Amino acid sequence: MALAVTSSSSTAVSNSSFPRFSSSSEPKALQFGSFSILDKPRVVSGALNLSQRHSLVKPVRAEPQRKDSTVPLAATTVASEVDEKQELHYEQLASDLENASPLEIMDKALEQFGNDIAIAFSGAEDVALIEYAHMTGRPFRVFSLDTGRLNPETYRLFDAVETRYNIHIEYMFPDAVEVQALVRTKGLFSFYEDGHQECCRVRKVRPLRRALKGLRAWITGQRKDQSPGTRSEVPVVQVDPVFEGLDGGIGSLVKWNPVANVKGHDIWNFLRTMNVPVNALHSQGYVSIGCEPCTRPVLPGQHEREGRWWWEDAKAKECGLHKGNIKQEDAAQLSGNGKGTTDANATVADIFNSQSVVSLSRTGIENLVKLENRKEPWLVVLYAPWCPFCQAMEESYVDLAEKLEGSGIKVGKFRADGEHKDFAKQQLELGSFPTILFFPKHSSRPIKYPSEKRDVDSLLAFVNALR
Known part of the structure; x- marks a missing residue:
């Protein structure tokens, strides 16, 4: 898909980079890839119409100009104390709102920040955020990052959302020069070879940073259950630990997560009940x-996160937009540096706990590899208990083990992170967690399960084909 940009450098991102709202009734077409989205004048939800509100609101992408000056040490100290008080204030507010509904949290956010807050909309379930904002009856703003590589279905969702809610999404685009340099130097698909972080930094993180420079707060669709390894302690409101807001400096931006405590299936029940537009890709098996x-x-x-950057290990399933919500101990767990089991890893509850699943030690798995004439075949999962993808298949693997009881096939598990990771990579074909191996009865070489379908029927079909 062609990259849609409006400027050739980040410094050129100015008022002209964003759609102007005129009184003309003639629609203008914005070109996205192979189809157009109509740029129609619309009226925002709430008391002000959009053109009136636009004149009152600082552009979401504006990077404020600040005069260079020497700040006295005393003033710096006072500012630091203010930041600490602000952080404590929002920690208390997060505690007070912990059991509040998403609607109540959204209303509080819009009430406190008015025109200086905006919803970050990436499609998918983020429609719920816009629906909650609409239900408050307050004016609200929405911005989105157009990376230039979105699905056509996502662009169509954007247009449907604009139409339903009578809003105009404020699009942020990556810097054309940076994208050009990346593609010319490393090709269109370099992320398949060296990881997605560099591409995400150019196409998502830096445009987001520019957008947030024009705000004092933003609203995201983060949920704790989206990625148990990295988002397990997302608060409903916090001082953003990474990005800067309108006033500049760490602590100048507040981050609201109204659906942090909501389960994914509850979000979908809400969307179906309200009959709102959703991305057509969801009906094709896409979740994230x-x-x-x-x-x-x-x-x-x-x-659900395994549908993203599937060629990488669990440690890389974040793009960088919410890296401030990754706990330090989670980072240690996800590093997979092979230097031994950290204290953080040791405290994670083990998984695949069942009498039907044999827990293999390092010596046990080594002996299993060496045996050329086994008395019975083995099915073994190489796992890490902190890995959300291992956690997601726990139920099906345990069910499979129970079904295979008495069949002559042993079902086992081997924890292959920490100090065992290098061994597992070299001797057991570990690529990412989880890896499933079948050790045949009369062969020394294990057979790696080739599919990523981890339901009971798929795993059973694999076993039956080899038993």
Whole structure:
């Protein structure tokens, strides 16, 4: 898909980079890839119409100009104390709102920040955020990051949302020069070889940073259950630990997460009940939706984030937009540096706990590899208990083990992170967690399960084909 940009450098991102709202009734077409989205004058939800509100609101992408000056040490100290008080204030507010509904949290956010707050909309379930904002009856703003590599279905969703809610999404685009340099130097699909972080930084993180420079707060669709390894302690409101707001400096931006405590299935029940537009890709098995080259449907037994950057290990399933919500101990767990089990890893509850699943030690798995004439075949999962994708298949794997009891096939598990990771990579073909191996009865070489379908029927079909 062609990259849609409006300027050739980040410094050129100015008022002219965003759609102007005129009184003309003649629609203008914005070109996205192979089809157009009509730029129609619309009226925003709430008391002000959009053109009136636009004159009152600082552009979402504005980077404020600040005069260079020498700040006295005393003033710096006072500012630091203010930041600490602000952080404590929002920690208390997060505690007070912990059991509040998403609607109540959204209303509080819009009430406190008015025109200086905006909803970050990436499609998918983020429609729920806009529906909650609409239900408050307050004016609200919406911005979105157009990476230039989104699915056509995502662009169509954007247009449907604008139409339903009578709003105009404020699009942020990556810097054309940076994208050009990346593609010319490393090609269109370099992220398949060296990881997605560099591409995400150019196409998502930096445009987001520019957008947030024009705000004092933003609203996201983060949920704790989206990625148990990295988002398990997302608060409903916090001082953003990474990005800067309108006033500049860490602590100048507040981040609201109204659906942090809501389960994914509850979000979908809400969307169906309200009959709002959703991304057509959801009906094709997509759950978490990002850029087209980096997103695919989720298979049975997989966690929803496994549809993103599927060629990478669990440690890389974040793009950088919410890295401030990754706990330090989570980072240690996800590093997979092979230097031994950290204290953080040691405290994670083990998984696949069942009398039907044999827990293999390092010596046990080594002996299993060495045996050329086994008395019975083995099915073994190489796992890490902190891995959300291992957690997602726990139920199906345990069910399979119970079904195979008495069949002559042993079902086992081997924890292959920490100090065992290098061994597992070299001797057991570990690529990412989880890896499933079948050790035949009369062969020394294990057979790696080739599919990412981890439901009971798929795993059983694999075993029956080899037993």
